[in-house]
Each structure stands twice: as structure tokens, then as C-alpha cells.
């Protein structure tokens with residue numbers, strides 16, 4: 183199963199990608215996570231990316247494409263993957279198509295998570311993750327059962343993303359509508375795009391995506 187999850191920042195792509203990954207035993211490839219890792223490792227390009235991410239812009243196509251190309255060549259991607267946060271531009275989408283064609287394969291499906299803009303701001307301002315295992319939480323929608331501990335690994339440390347502020351979110355949404363929204367038309371033409379309502383309960387959205395995948399992936 184080779185999938186792309188499309189949707190605005192904070193639409194729940196990371197959360198849903200993790201559910202799909204666990205259920206279908208395919209790796210979850212998040213370019214945002216890869217760039218944040220490079221930034222925290224302090225590599226030169228990671229530090230450059232950090233500034234761009236903090237401003238709500240996009241890291242250069244060339245940089246992101248190289249990261250994704252390397253990752254897709256890894257053994258664990260042979261039987262499929264879920265891309266979360268890539269492609270984000272038409273050039274990235276074209277290049278992804280070329281990369282897969284070179285491997286004699288193609289995408290099975292592009293799932294678009296549809297969420298209201300007002301809900302996005304609310305989601306962004308409340309989300310946080312476990313600093314140890316990366317499990318995602320939200321002040322309102324998904325609290326840990328004991329507020330002091332991660333439900334998965336019991337760690338007591340949580341982090342919030344530096345770009346999860348209302349101000350950066352406005353810039354991220356503008357970037358999204360200018361640069362990423364054209365991908366809907368692009369994948370629609372390839373008959374790959376399927377929209378899923380991304381409002382509501384996490385598990386229900388996950389079930390709706392699984393239903394779509396059962397139909398789309400043969």
C-alpha cells in the first residue's frame with residue numbers, strides 16, 4: 183500500500199498516519215518529523231530548516247526530495263509506505279511520481295483530510311507530544327488518562343512544537359493554500375484523490391480512512 187495523506191497543518195495527518203501504519207504494518211514517513219530531527223541534531227541544513235519552519239514557510243524542494251528519496255530506498259519501504267507532509271508542491275508531486283516510476287511502482291491512493299480552518303487553529307494551539315515516544319495528545323481532544331504521564335510509555339516529559347502558535351499557523355495556512363492546495367486538482371486528474379471528513383473523533387476518522395483504503399487498494 184503506497185499512500186499520501188494530504189491536508190492542512192494540524193488536520194490530524196500525523197495521528198491518522200500512525201494509525202494506518204500500525205494497522206497495515208507499513209512505515210509512516212513524515213517529512214516534518216525528519217526535518218525536526220535534523221534541526222534537533224544541529225546539522226547545517228537542519229538549522230536552516232528550523233528557521234523556515236518557525237516562519238511557516240517551506241523548506242526547498244531539492245532538500246526535501248533528497249531526504250524522501252533516501253528514505254524510500256530503505257528496505258522497509260519495499261511493501262509500501264504512508265507519506266505525511268510530502269509532497270507539498272507540484273514539483274515534489276511530479277518528482278515523487280518519477281521516483282516511483284523508476285521503481286516500477288506507483289501510488290495507490292491520496293487521502294485528503296478535510297477540516298475547517300477554524301478547527302485547525304484550535305487544534306494547533308492545544309497539541310503536544312510525549313518527548314520520549316512521540317505519542318500525540320491534545321489539551322481538549324486527547325488528554326493522557328493521567329495528566330502527568332504518557333499513556334504509552336509513562337514518560338513525564340511532554341513537548342510542544344515551536345511552530346504551533348496562532349501566528350505561525352496563519353503563515354502555515356497561507357503557504358498551504360498557495361503551494362499545496364494545487365495538489366488536489368493534480369491528484370484528482372490522476373484519479374487518486376479521495377476526500378475524508380477529518381472533523382470529529384480520531385478513531386472514527388481512522389475507520390473512515392480504512393474503509394476508503396479497502397476500496398482503493400487492491
Ligand code: AMP
Nearest residue numbers: 213214234235239240241246267268270
Ligand atoms: P509538518 O510536521 O508536516 O507540519 O511540517 C512542519 C514544517 O516542516 C512545515 O511547515 C515546513 O516548513 C516543513 N516541511 C515539512 N514537509 C515539507 C515538504 N514536503 N516541503 C517543504 N517543507 C516541508
